[in-house]
Amino acid sequence: MFRGWFDCNYCLICHDRIESTLSWVDLFVPEQKEVVCYECLTKLERIEGVKCQICMRSFLKLDAYYQKGELCFDCYRWEEEPNYKGILTQNYSLYSYNQFLKELIAKYKYRGDYVLAKIFASEIEKKIKEMKPNYIIPIPLSEERIYERGFNQAEALILEAGFQSTNILTRIHSEKQSKKSRTDRIHLPQVFHTTAQVTGKVMIIDDIYTTGSTLRHAARVLKGIGANEIISITIARG
Amino acid sequence: MVQNTNFQSNPQLQTFLSGRQLLVGDIPFSHEEVQQHFENGYVQYREGLVLQNSKYKCNRCGNSESHFFGEFPCVRCGQKCHYCRKCIMMGRVSSCSSLVCWCGPPKDLPATSQPLEWQGTLSEGQQHASDQLVEAVNLHQDLLVWAVCGAGKTEVLFAGIGTALSKGKRVCLATPRTDVVLELTPRLRKVFPDISVASLYGGSDDRHQFAALTIATTHQLLRFYQAFDMMIVDEVDAFPYTADESLQFAVQQARKKQSSLIFLTATPNEKWQRQCRSGKRSYVTIPARFHRHPLSLPKFVWCGNWKSKLEKKRLPENVLQWARSRIQNQKQALIFFPNIRLMEKTISLFRTIDPKIETVHAEDPLRKEKVQAMRNHETLILLTTTILERGVTFPNIDVAVVGAEEEIFTESALVQISGRVGRSSKYPSGNITFFHYGKSQAMIKAYKQIDHMNKEAYRKGLIDYV
Known part of the structure; x- marks a missing residue:
């Protein structure tokens, strides 16, 4: 029982020792182990201030031209499309996609450093408990990609947060999203496929929210199989 | 495995893999072809991770520190896989991955009769x-x-x-x-x-x-x-x-x-x-430089509680005096500090002597430019962390270390820092001062090492005086 107290704790990001902040309370109430040191934590930037009510895009450095009332111009345009109106009611992104997070996510997903998912676990857990979805569904990878990486980075976020992942979506189209224009993305033939049924509130998990098209395509499929309301969580808002 | 001498191996694969250890995903040949070479004894698969006394060890980088290993539910093998986090930037080595090596006949290099074309002479x-x-x-x-x-x-x-x-x-x-x-x-x-x-x-x-x-x-x-x-x-x-x-x-x-x-x-x-x-x-x-002059020895100068002075954005008087005299004589100098934070605290004070004094450290985006400015003699004094302890050569400089007894200034760091002085035959000597608040073992050992080298060089006739 005493062992845990003296085990060294190392930051998952910089590998430095984490200075323990052991207090008397901790002796009686075992605190959750810290996984990131203070310096690294300060480099993760929360999205503060006025932001888009759907996607959390910050309005702070955004030209007024790209703001439409409570929405950003992108979400406003999605809401104009009959097929996509109201399809995604709320996205929650943990942090803004700064250089530090960019490198962190790249290491997590491209190098396959699975344990980095633990960095976001407690925040995601908190948010899931608050939003209370019936299902938590990860954005799927193509078969080829998942074999290459060994795990699905979105699913890992759900599992590490301590929830069950409902893997009912499959990817039928694996072309890289980033190379397409906006019009292409909207009118893309459906990339996701499912044979399951769902009801009620459904949450989708992905690593980065960039244009919102991946999440909205997945949401559309889920709506078609019975979902009432679709929300999402991502680590980063690009 | 016994090598099948009748097997026609692919010479391109031989060239690619000879002397290497790579992950399967890094090899631009089909799995079938690599496997065929394996079955005929030309390719070897080594385990990526090994379990030694219930501890994992990475066969690629040698890491065996438990906090540098991770665990994940692996889609490839369907099990809990461990992986090395230390060398992950070169691709993930996990329990179910192998390091692929060539074990067939080695790739030959042509012998070249006279490869070296150099006219210089050695000391x-x-x-x-x-x-x-x-x-x-x-x-x-x-x-x-x-x-x-x-x-x-x-x-x-x-x-x-x-x-x-x-x-x-x-x-x-x-x-x-x-x-x-x-x-x-x-x-x-x-x-x-x-x-x-x-x-x-x-x-x-x-x-x-x-x-x-x-x-x-x-x-x-x-x-x-x-x-x-x-x-x-x-x-x-x-x-x-x-x-x-x-x-x-x-x-x-x-x-x-x-x-x-x-x-x-x-x-x-x-x-x-x-x-x-x-x-x-x-x-x-x-033991000696090519210019046949001895290495300059550091001087130890007590400067009181420099740490508390620096915290208050002040400097020990003798340090300030040392800097002033370089400015007066227009002699370039490097002043080393134990860390960035304390160094930055002194800059405004240094600039009262000379506004062109600069600071540089490892994460400084202008690092290259500042070193160049020093080379161009635009900067007279450069304050630095240990980042400039090695590799840089300025022909005619003096060097000071503030807080030389700090742990970061190891014996080898101090020898390297002292080695910045007197590099050119035109200016074979210079001043090295270790400002301290109590000498450290490392300082004494560094002094002895330099002194020892000079004596050895003199004994061997490689320098003309000590």
């Missing part, structure tokens, strides 16, 4: 070391070349490398820093004009080139396995003690079983110095 000390090195190459022996800062280490290597290449041997020169790889590559290409040279560092293009002479960062050694007949490791002292172990592992993996291993250093660590003295490690010294 007496350099020549002696160079001869020892050639002998080590011929006899597949290990050798430590202990050469003072500014002795001209690179030229000492030429004859040894030339001997190895002339016999069709494969040579690697590894160094911890990318800057050094970039600096050495053109120099070696010039003196070995007909030899294939690969220059390897994070992001370089020569990654898959099979070359007779490879110049690489030590990190890149992790992709090699029993590849080199002559392995040279530059600046061994640049590694902190803990990193030393992983370096030794990488070096042992990359060299052939029968090969010669050459270490170059200006300041071997204490363990190595002991091994040299007790005869357990064969070594050769170059």
